Amino acid sequence: MRSQQMPLQAPDLKSAYNVTLSTEAAVNAPINQALKPEAKIDLLRQMIRIRAFEEKTVRAYQQGHIGGFCHTYIGQESVAVGTVSVLEEHDHVITTYRDHGHAFPMGMGMNECMAELFGKYTGCSKGKGGSMHFFAPDKRFWGGHGIVGGQTPLGAGIAFAVKYQGLKGSCLCFMGDGAVNQGAYHEALNLAALWELPVIYVIENNRYSMGTCQASSSAGNPLAKRAEGYGMNWAMVRGNHILEVRAQIRAALEYTWETHRPMILEIDTYRYRGHSMSDPDQTYRTKDEIAAYRTAHDPILLFQNILKGDKVITAEGVEKIEEAAEAEASTALDFALQSPFPPESEIKRDVYWEEDHPETKTSQGTLFFN
Amino acid sequence: MRLITYRDALREAMAEEMTRDNRVMLMGEEVGLFDGAYKVSQGLLKQFGPKRIIDTPISEAGFSGIAIGAAMMGLRPIVEFMTWSFAYVAFDQVVNNAANMRYMSGGLINVPIVFRGPANGGVNVGATHSHTPENLLANMPGLKVVCPATAYDAKGLMKTAIRDNDPVCILENTILYNDKSEIPDEEYLIPLGLADVKREGKDLTIVAHGRAVITSLKAAEILEKEYKISVEVIDLRSIRPLDEETILKSVRKTHRVLLVEENKPFCGVDAQLAFLIQEKAFDDLDAPIARVSAIDAPQIYSMPLEKLQLPSPERVVKAVLAMG
Numbered sequence: 001m002r003s004q005q006m007p008l009q010a011p012d013l014k015s016a017y018n019v020t021l022s023t024e025a026a027v028n029a030p031i032n033q034a035l036k037p038e039a040k041i042d043l044l045r046q047m048i049r050i051r052a053f054e055e056k057t058v059r060a061y062q063q064g065h066i067g068g069f070c071h072t073y074i075g076q077e078s079v080a081v082g083t084v085s086v087l088e089e090h091d092h093v094i095t096t097y098r099d100h101g102h103a104f105p106m107g108m109g110m111n112e113c114m115a116e117l118f119g120k121y122t123g124c125s126k127g128k129g130g131s132m133h134f135f136a137p138d139k140r141f142w143g144g145h146g147i148v149g150g151q152t153p154l155g156a157g158i159a160f161a162v163k164y165q166g167l168k169g170s171c172l173c174f175m176g177d178g179a180v181n182q183g184a185y186h187e188a189l190n191l192a193a194l195w196e197l198p199v200i201y202v203i204e205n206n207r208y209s210m211g212t213c214q215a216s217s218s219a220g221n222p223l224a225k226r227a228e229g230y231g232m233n234w235a236m237v238r239g240n241h242i243l244e245v246r247a248q249i250r251a252a253l254e255y256t257w258e259t260h261r262p263m264i265l266e267i268d269t270y271r272y273r274g275h276s277m278s279d280p281d282q283t284y285r286t287k288d289e290i291a292a293y294r295t296a297h298d299p300i301l302l303f304q305n306i307l308k309g310d311k312v313i314t315a316e317g318v319e320k321i322e323e324a325a326e327a328e329a330s331t332a333l334d335f336a337l338q339s340p341f342p343p344e345s346e347i348k349r350d351v352y353w354e355e356d357h358p359e360t361k362t363s364q365g366t367l368f369f370n
Numbered sequence: 371m372r373l374i375t376y377r378d379a380l381r382e383a384m385a386e387e388m389t390r391d392n393r394v395m396l397m398g399e400e401v402g403l404f405d406g407a408y409k410v411s412q413g414l415l416k417q418f419g420p421k422r423i424i425d426t427p428i429s430e431a432g433f434s435g436i437a438i439g440a441a442m443m444g445l446r447p448i449v450e451f452m453t454w455s456f457a458y459v460a461f462d463q464v465v466n467n468a469a470n471m472r473y474m475s476g477g478l479i480n481v482p483i484v485f486r487g488p489a490n491g492g493v494n495v496g497a498t499h500s501h502t503p504e505n506l507l508a509n510m511p512g513l514k515v516v517c518p519a520t521a522y523d524a525k526g527l528m529k530t531a532i533r534d535n536d537p538v539c540i541l542e543n544t545i546l547y548n549d550k551s552e553i554p555d556e557e558y559l560i561p562l563g564l565a566d567v568k569r570e571g572k573d574l575t576i577v578a579h580g581r582a583v584i585t586s587l588k589a590a591e592i593l594e595k596e597y598k599i600s601v602e603v604i605d606l607r608s609i610r611p612l613d614e615e616t617i618l619k620s621v622r623k624t625h626r627v628l629l630v631e632e633n634k635p636f637c638g639v640d641a642q643l644a645f646l647i648q649e650k651a652f653d654d655l656d657a658p659i660a661r662v663s664a665i666d667a668p669q670i671y672s673m674p675l676e677k678l679q680l681p682s683p684e685r686v687v688k689a690v691l692a693m694g
Contacts, residue, residue: 094439125476135475142442143475147466153432154467157439164395164421164445184462187432194427197436350477351511353535362530365563365611368511369642370649 029247031086037312043085043242044307045321047077047300050101052325053110056333057100057117061277065337066117070131073101075272078299079204081105082245083172086253090169092140092162094155096176097132098204098271099144106141108134110332120339127342128350142171148209149175149182152201156192156262159199163260170198170256172249178209180223192262193230200252203266204239210275211284224266232263239269240299243306270297371554377547379521380410380486383528384448386557388418391446394532397424397433398450398487407452408488408547430460434485438467441483446532451487454541455501468537469512484531486540490581490632491669492680493544500669502633504579507539508610508642514538514562515609519583521551523607526560534562543581563611567620571602574626574690577617577643579606582630582681589686599690609639617643618651625656628689630681635663662689 026032035043054072061070073080076098084093084105095102103113108124116123117131124134134144142158145151155173162169179185180203192199203224209217220226227234233255237248245267252263270293274281307313348368354361374382388394395418400407402415402425415423426433430451437447451457457464464485472480491500508515516531516538518524524542531538568583569590576586583605590601602620606613621627627647629640644659665679 123476125474125478128476129474133474135478137442137475137478142439142479143471145467147462150435150462150466153435153463154439154442156432157436157441158443159439160436161440161443161445164440165443183459184431184435187429188435190427191429191432191436350473350475352514353472353480356477357535360535362533362559363514363562363608363611365565365608365613365615367514367563367611369612370645 026241026244026247029250031246031250032243040307040312041317041321043081044300044303044313044318045325046081046105047242047303048321049104049110049325049328050077050080051300052322052329053104053113053332054100056114056329058273058277060114060117060333060336066131066277067119068130069097070117070277071098071275072271072273072277073098075293075298076204076206076239076269077101078242078245078303079202079239079267079269082242083202083249086246086250087172088169090167091253092142092158092169092171093174094142094151094158094171095144095174096148096151096179097144097146098176099132099134102174103134103136103141106136107139108136108141110328111335114332114336115339118336118339119341120336121342121346122335122339126346126350128346149179149185151175152179152182152185152188153191155201156188156197156199159192159197159262160195163197168257170200170253172200172202174202174204176209177203177205177207177214177223178212178217180218180226189227189230189232189262193232196260197262198256198260199262200249200256201262201264202249203264204269205266206269206271208271208275208284211279213284222266224264227264232261234264234266237265237267239267240297240302242299242303371552373550373552374521375547376518376521376524376542376549377408377410379525379553380528380542381412381414383525383532384411385414385417387529387532388422393444393446394448395422395424395445396448396450397426397437399426399428399452401425401450406450408544410547411450430456431463434460435463435467437483438463438471438481441481442471442479446482448484448486448532451485453499454487454489454503455499457485457487457503458501464507464537465510465513469510472536473512480535481537482535483537484528484540485537486528487542488544489541490543490545491664492581492676494671494673494676496671497668502541502664504541504609505633505638508639512537514611515541516562516607517541517580517609518607519546519580519605521549522553523560523566523605525553526558527562527607530559530562538562541580546581546584549584560607562608563613564607565613565616566605566607567602567616568605569601569603571600571624573600573624574628574693575602575604575620575624576628576630576686577604577606577640578630579609579639580632582632585681585683586630586686588683589690592683592687593690597691601690614646614650617647621647621651622654625654626693627655628660628662628686628693630662630686632664632680635661635666638663657693660689660693662686
């Protein structure tokens with residue numbers, strides 16, 4: 001296999017920013033042509049659910065219920081929903097600390113996630129992981145990882161295990177545009193290409209690594225083009241257009257299933273809030289820039305308008321979905337509020353397997369110290 | 371019984387466990403075709419093939435991270451670091467991903483992985499190649515840390531480590547690779563967290579790990595012969611979990627303790643041991659706890675000086691005599 005761009009090559013970043021309508025190729029891709037009206041509505045519903053959850057998260061953070069660092073996904077919903085919607089049951093996902101948006105499409109519930117944000121015992125990680133560390137291995141969702149780029153070798157490792165065991169499937173490893181400059185990522189790319197591991201690196205390029213724009217942080221453009229140095233395929237995707245995300249991710253998946261070779265997709269997207277909740281978002285971009293994107297390129301509005309235009313859904317239908325999502329998020333908030341914090345004894349649980357499974361214990365001696 | 375080297379003991383342990391469980395595989399630099407930089411994996415490529423004996427590029431963060439990802443999925447990788455000094459470029463993967471995964475996921479995921487390789491000074495390779503990070507690793511809840519001193523211990527501990535469901539770091543020693551000890555013909559495992567009294571004595575207890583055990587045993591012989599001092603030498607074998615009972619029992623018997631390690635002194639393993647002994651056996655002590663560690667500077671290259679920098683039988687004897 002020689003390095004080459006995928007056929008569904010999107011316009012470059014600059015023009016992608018200015019294009020609001022779907023490309024014919026994306027809409028006509030078989031994976032999208034096969035979509036029944038209810039499935040289209042479900043894509044919209046999933047995006048709206050993420051946003052509703054995140055709006056509640058913002059409020060709960062401001063009210064002091066959520067601690068530490070909390071990175072919201074508002075503005076990027078089409079990326080996670082579009083991606084996960086074309087996975088098969090043998091595919092895996094691992095992501096960054098901006099992980100709320102991937103959790104729900106992967107099958108996690110709002111209750112367990114909101115409770116995790118609150119540090120409650122009913123949280124998906126019993127309140128031990130927090131915002132950046134959601135996990136659902138039973139749903140092939142391998143987390144939420146806090147160190148920029150730290151998950152990129154893990155994604156290759158998941159793909160390694162898939163291949164070692166002779167299983168079908170690929171691993172989608174999400175990352176931000178800031179992670180492309182981490183050494184671990186480049187080591188992972190080299191090994192994934194060298195060993196032909198079925199991993200797809202999905203760069204969610206929201207244009208800012210924390211408060212540093214791409215031009216100030218990364219040499220060379222586009223970021224995905226670095227794949228060529230490793231003999232890997234790559235493609236660009238307009239992330240606000242969910243059908244295009246679906247078409248391109250599906251093409252990438254089929255490629256990795258078949259060849260076991262990795263590739264890189266760079267998805268142009270945008271976050272509406274600061275890097276994390278502790279970022280006042282006042283120094284590195286203008287309010288006008290955010291407003292302009294929200295008005296012209298919002299992924300939910302864009303898809304909603306397509307569905308309305310195609311008579312798949314009415315304005316009332318959208319409202320109903322929004323109300324239901326709001327209600328679901330409110331219920332999650334109540335659930336989190338009413339849930340207990342973990343008991344103090346939990347501090348030393350889940351550190352060592354055998355301490356928590358005494359029947360399997362083979363070690364002696366002391367594992368925890370004063 | 372048969373006599374084998376520390377190096378062969380490690381290889382036998384890996385080969386036996388790979389035969390027993392096909393989820394176990396070995397990856398690292400030069401482990402396959404080259405037969406291992408220190409020949410620990412000699413012959414394994416021939417025996418198990420390239421699917422399970424995996425040569426990696428010089429890319430510690432990358433391949434240790436891949437092994438951790440594979441372990442999350444249920445494989446049981448053994449990662450060889452050519453030396454633990456080279457693991458420092460993979461530190462994020464080891465201490466953030468391997469050590470924390472189980473905790474951050476509330477117990478949903480575990481990482482059954484072995485990180486192994488030599489970690490020692492004394493071979494004139496300078497500061498960058500002579501790190502002894504057992505204290506750093508043992509400082510991370512979630513990791514287990516093992517430092518075998520003999521071939522017998524190396525085999526039994528390695529087999530247990532491979533079967534453990536959490537990350538275990540095995541710190542070997544290139545100077546010990548050719549040392550031989552007797553091992554039984556039948557299979558045996560040594561539990562982690564079980565110290566071994568390598569020499570019984572009644573006047574003073576030396577607690578050591580890794581090659582410092584061998585150094586201490588030599589010192590104990592000199593002390594017995596030349597000074598009629600009867601020294602008990604305890605080999606920790608495992609740093610975390612730690613066998614507190616064996617240490618304390620010996621302290622209650624001899625009432626004097628010297629701690630010996632090739633680690634640097636500040637925040638070293640023995641700092642924790644000193645705290646433990648004063649906390650739990652203060653009234654049993656007839657003298658302050660004494661220490662012999664590596665001299666507190668980056669590891670020196672110059673051959674005669676490096677000998678002075680590491681604990682030697684002479685330094686240990688001197689320290690014991692100074693305890694009065």
